[in-house]
Amino acid sequence: MENKISLAHGSGGKGTNDLINSLFLKYFNNTVLNELNDSALLSVKSKNVAFTTDSFVINPIFFKGGDIGKLSICGTVNDLAVSGAKPMYLSSSFIIEEGFSMESLETIVKSMAKTAEIANVKIVTGDTKVVPKGSTDGIFINTSGIGFLYDNVDIKASNARIGDVIIVNGTLGDHGIEIMCERNNIEMYGNLSSDCTHLNFLIKNILETCPYIHVIRDATRGGLAAVLNEIASMSNISIELEENFIPVKEEVKGTCEMLGLDPLYIANEGKICCFVPEKYAYDVLCKMKNHPLGINASIIGKVVNKGSMEVYMNTFIGGKRIIDMPSGYGLPRIC
Known part of the structure; x- marks a missing residue:
């Protein structure tokens, strides 16, 4: 196999077939994908299916805690899981720049295969396009996913109720700060790393x-x-947060203070927030804390009233601060 991606790898001919057989089938191997049909032929027993799609354009493509391949699997698995679904099948499409390193591509594909295996999902169909040098930035990946909704679960962004307790499963801002520091060669003390991970097993545990x-x-x-x-x-509700209870790593806090950023506005790739009826909040918190991805879980606030549709925070110093929707151009290329 060549050591660089060429336009021939996207031609649909021998180069494409060589790439599929020597790389993608090698690592994504499963009975559905190996049929090499234009569509994956799936046996779907559930009538209630969640479907999602996402594109990943991160820079840098390799970072501490992950890479664009791991990110593409985790991102789509998590979108299904937070909808109350068991992730099952993924598609994966690549847009690759001519001249991209074949070694880097293999590392990305291996990372995707490993992450999919750990998350217990199958990559069952895909596509590859190669564009001329300068037309893109190395590699972009799109993944779509199908999951089966769990019985008796109704999870929607419109379902929050007065009295709900808000729980996060860990420290905020890890991914965005790690990417920003790597991109700008900022060396920070401590153990700064992206939180990129799949959350489907944690979510299954708390739903049980x-x-x-x-x-x-x-x-x-x-x-x-x-x-x-x-x-x-x-x-159509308002949310009250408690600054004292919001978990943030010292490395992230220090970087944000130095650069004038706010951890609440920084991207995460392994954090969820849950709106839980108050009487179940302690049980959910304990379940989170007993999972490796929820050790730093915390109750950070509650739903306080209906109608004003605002988010505010009780601060360290005893005041109140409005937490607005982000606007303008945030940290670029973080997913």
């Missing part, structure tokens, strides 16, 4: 503890601030 969770969202682009404002608007 409390199937009555009203809302689950992953706080990716725009961070927790964007997600909470979306939920407040969709549910």
Whole structure:
């Protein structure tokens, strides 16, 4: 196999077939994909299916804690899981720049295969396009996913209710700050790393503890601030946060203070916020804390009233601060 991607690899001829057989089938191997049909032929027993799609354009494509391949699998798995579904099948499409390193591509594909295996999902169909040098930035990946909805679960952004307790499963801003530091060669003390991971098993655990969770969202682009404002608007409620209880790593806090950033607005790739009826909140929190991805889980606030659709925070110093929806141009290329 050549050591660089060429336009021939996207031609549909021998180059494309060689790439598919020597790389993608080698790592994504399963009985559905190996049929090489134009569509994956799936046996779907559930009548209630969740379907999602996402594109990944991160820069840099390799970072501490992950890479664009791992990110593409985790991002789509998490979108299904927060909808109350068991992720099952993924598609994967690549847009690759001519001249891209074949070694880097193999590393990305291996990472995707490993992550999919750990998350217990199958990559069953895909596509590859090669564009002339300068037409893109190395590699872009699109993944779509199908999941089967769990029984007796109703999770929507419009379902938040007065009295709901808001729980996050860990520290905020890890991914966005890690990407920004790597992109700009900022060396920070401590153990700064992206939180990129799949959350489907954690979410399954908490739904088994409390199937009555009203809302689950992953706080990716725009961070927790964007997600909470979306939920407040969709549910026509207001949200009160407690700054003292919001978990943030010292490395992230220090970087944000130095650069004038706010961890609430920084992207995450392994964090969810859950809106839980108050009587189940402690059980859900304990279940989270007993999972490796929820050790730093915390109750950070509650739904306080209906109608004003605002998010505000009680601060360290005893004041109140409005948490607006992010606007303008945030940290670029973080997913």
